[in-house]
Amino acid sequence: MEKILEVNDLHVSFDTFAGEVKAVRGVNFHLNKGETLAIVGESGSGKSVTSKAVMGLIPNPPGRIKQGEIKFGDRNLAQLPEKEMQKIRGSEISMIFQDPMTSLNPTMTIGKQIMEGLIKHQNMNKSEAKERAIELLKLVGIPNAEGRVTEYPHQFSGGMRQRVVIAIALACNPRVLIADEPTTALDVTIQAQILELLNDLQEKMGTSIIFITHDLGVVANIADRVAVMYAGKIVETGTVDEIFYNPQHPYTWGLLGSMPSLDSTDEELIAIPGSPPDLLDPPKGDAFAPRNPYAMQIDTEMEPPLFKVSDTHYAATWLLHEKAPKVEPPAAIKKRMQGMAPDEPIIGAKDGGKHV
């Protein structure tokens, strides 16, 4: 499988008055060609910072990439000059953002906002760009595209705006699309439509997608692989099946436990106790230890390495060490995992095995 993007030991910090906020602390992941990788984690775990680092959009000051490599083809985006980065942004790597209500310029027609990238990257003239903009609007499912291309963002509903944002991102046929919580601000039915659209478009255009979310619930519908992020690190990574049916990290258990499921109403949601650590002064050892009911002595002393579970499945928890006691996930979570057993596919799940 061809790796299209590879992030190695990425560290991003923000220099604030209170001190250095270590938002991303050694992140490793890769994205295969044509797949969707979900990055999941509670709010504040560094997902947006990671994706902005890939886009070269970390505001500096206060932010900076301290260390690490972002390999895209033969280039290292972490060290690319701004001018070179501008050529990649929007043409080879695109991004869509969380809130469609604020991510479009309110005083510019949506047509112009789509055309900008085309004119910049594909040397189109205005009429070519406009034609392509209409095409794109049709592609993302906006009815009456010819008429609506000259309208302003406030004339569209939230879901329609997010489609416009997607059209902007896909305008130049990027190889990688980063979607940072693209459905979080939308209501549930619209969410499902947008996820379906992203799946469709990926099939048509072959784009590789990094899908960021704090909600494991949407992951099953869109992703091939999952990376679970906590306090600026990836703590577990595996295929969707591995993460859902055989999770290893207690934090992943926690996320699964706090995930509402559509079909069952009787189960309670089990919130993860406590709150994420202060990234100004991250704890020694495993950052999740203070919230982890299974924490051992070593968790407070040494950071766990990534233990291999399978060729595609790794988790950073001392519980996987050969000398560790064997612990099982809490019963409620086990019940959930069984509830989602493979022979009982998750509603609207991606045709599994497509990329495996």
Add this chain to the structure above:
Amino acid sequence: MGRYIGGRVVSMVITFLIIASLTFFLMKLLPGTPFNNQEKLTDTQIVQLNEKYGLNDPVAVQYFSYMKNLFVGDLGVSFQQDGREVSTIIGERIGPSAYLGFQSIVLGTIVGLFLGIIAALRHNSFLDYGTMVIAVLGISIPNFVIAGLMQYWLGVKWELLPVAYWDGFAYTIMPTIAIASIVVATIARFMRTEMLEVLGQDYITTAKAKGLSSTAVVIRHTIRNASIPIITIMGPLVVALMTGTLVIEQIFVIPGLGEKFVNSIMTNDFPIIMGTTLFYSLLFIVVILLVDIMYGIIDPRIRLAGGKD
């Protein structure tokens, strides 16, 4: 949009009528008499003069005849300048004032926008702080102090510019700077705030994520959106500017409407005071209406909301 403007025009007329009435009654409360050298006039002369200008009639009668004349555009005649039409006098005096006002607002707006944009783009730098110090000084130092300082240094000491009077472009420079200082300061501060606000918006990140150059992001997405709200402060600014000209015309002995206005107050020349006040009021009302219409045209959110109903 048409209905919106129609409604605005009606409320404009009502506002104007209220101002006209208020001005009239306030005028009646002014102490003193409108006649020069009152002490040298005999009693019969005073009675004759009062008779001639209708000042013996009951206030109500005076009011209705005043409003009636106003409707046909007759502002009455000056008490001081022996029967000259107020409208003629305004017409003679408006030239220099309009010129100064226009030149100040154009210059002040351009310089203010420029400073505000630079300050925001170099946020928290020396340039930013420097600009804001200038802006605070510009707002807090009264324009007559600036005028006086310029007259002393540029006019008297270094003899670079004429100290006063009205005789060509060189004579307009110091008064323009004095009047424009408030415009520069206000717009610079406002623009800086708006720029910083817009720079923090999500759609700016979207624009950057498209791969646009920072120049394109600033010009197409930031400056444009940041300058739209500037129009809302243009109304109050024009008002500040006009009151500014009253004093500045006096200091630089410019034969403008402001100078005439101040002098007519000193001499209780009621028709001139009222005529000029109404003229200024009308100007304010029209400026504010224009500002609203312009805002509607420039900001699509308002334009279309207005067009739908």
